[in-house]
Amino acid sequence: MISKKRNIFLIGPMFSGKTTIGFYLAKKLNMLFFDSDYEIQNLTKTSIEKIFIEGEDKFRKIEENVILNIIRMNNILLSTGGGSIQSRTLLKYLPLYGNIIYLKTSVKSQLLRIDNAVNRPLLKLDSPNIILEYLSNKRNHLYESISDFIISTDKKNIYDIINNIIKLVNL
Numbered sequence: 001m002i003s004k005k006r007n008i009f010l011i012g013p014m015f016s017g018k019t020t021i022g023f024y025l026a027k028k029l030n031m032l033f034f035d036s037d038y039e040i041q042n043l044t045k046t047s048i049e050k051i052f053i054e055g056e057d058k059f060r061k062i063e064e065n066v067i068l069n070i071i072r073m074n075n076i077l078l079s080t081g082g083g084s085i086q087s088r089t090l091l092k093y094l095p096l097y098g099n100i101i102y103l104k105t106s107v108k109s110q111l112l113r114i115d116n117a118v119n120r121p122l123l124k125l126d127s128p129n130i131i132l133e134y135l136s137n138k139r140n141h142l143y144e145s146i147s148d149f150i151i152s153t154d155k156k157n158i159y160d161i162i163n164n165i166i167k168l169v170n171l
Contacts (some may be wrong), residue, residue, distance in 0.1 A: 007031075007034050010171060011085055013135060015106040015110040017153045017161070021080035024142045025162045035079045039066050056083075064089055070097025070169045071097040082135070094146060099169045102147035103161075104140075107132045109154045 008031070010018040019035050020044055026033035040062055044051060051059045064087045070078050071094060078098075084090055094100055110132050144150065149168045151161060 004142060006075055007071065007073075008165070009071065009094055009098050009100045010077070010079045010103055011094075011100055011141075011147065012082065012103035012153075013105060013132070013139065014082045014116060015031050016082075016105040017158065018079040019104055021103065021153070021158060021161055021165075022077050024092050024158065025165060026077035028162060029077065029166070031075050031077045032073070033077050033079075036067050036070070036081050039070065040081075060084075060087060063087075067092060082139065084148060085139060089143070090115060091146055095148075099149065100166060101168070102143040102145045102150045104143070104150050107136055107155045152153060 008022075008025070008029075010022050012018055019037075022035065023033055025031075040051070040059075041047060043066060044062065046057065052063065060083065061079055067078070067080060067084055067087075067090055070076065074100075080090075087157055107129070111129060115130055148164070151164055151168075153161060
């Protein structure tokens with residue numbers, strides 16, 4: 001089913017390509033691009049890692065508020081944090097303001113993309129494989145339940161993914 005909602009929200013786990021795909025897709029569609037992690041850092045004037053030191057709950061509350069402010073804008077493309085869909089508030093409001101695209105990726109692909117994961121606080125808790133499997137089991141059903149479209153990013157060219165999204169949302 002083709003939707004005419006004007007905003008696009010990219011959801012999915014870390015290393016699924018949300019930020020990179022979002023940046024180029026927004027450029028191609030002449031939309032304003034926002035990355036929730038960047039916006040959080042800009043607002044708080046500190047790193048995600050430092051906020052996590054004060055607790056994941058604090059980070060998630062800031063993330064929820066930042067995303068709620070962004071999604072009310074028009075003609076935007078938002079790359080959300082991987083855990084943002086754990087917010088019941090965001091599960092309720094995201095669908096009201098735009099097309100939700102789940103960039104699905106396997107844990108195997110995530111592990112291949114992990115090279116520059118210096119600012120991923122959740123990966124510092126245990127071995128990356130264990131954490132990514134845990135997060136996949138905890139979150140994948142939430143991504144699927146809220147998404148308008150699901151696109152696998154495993155072994156796909158970024159430009160093919162972008163063109164596929166454009167066709168799906170009919171912009």
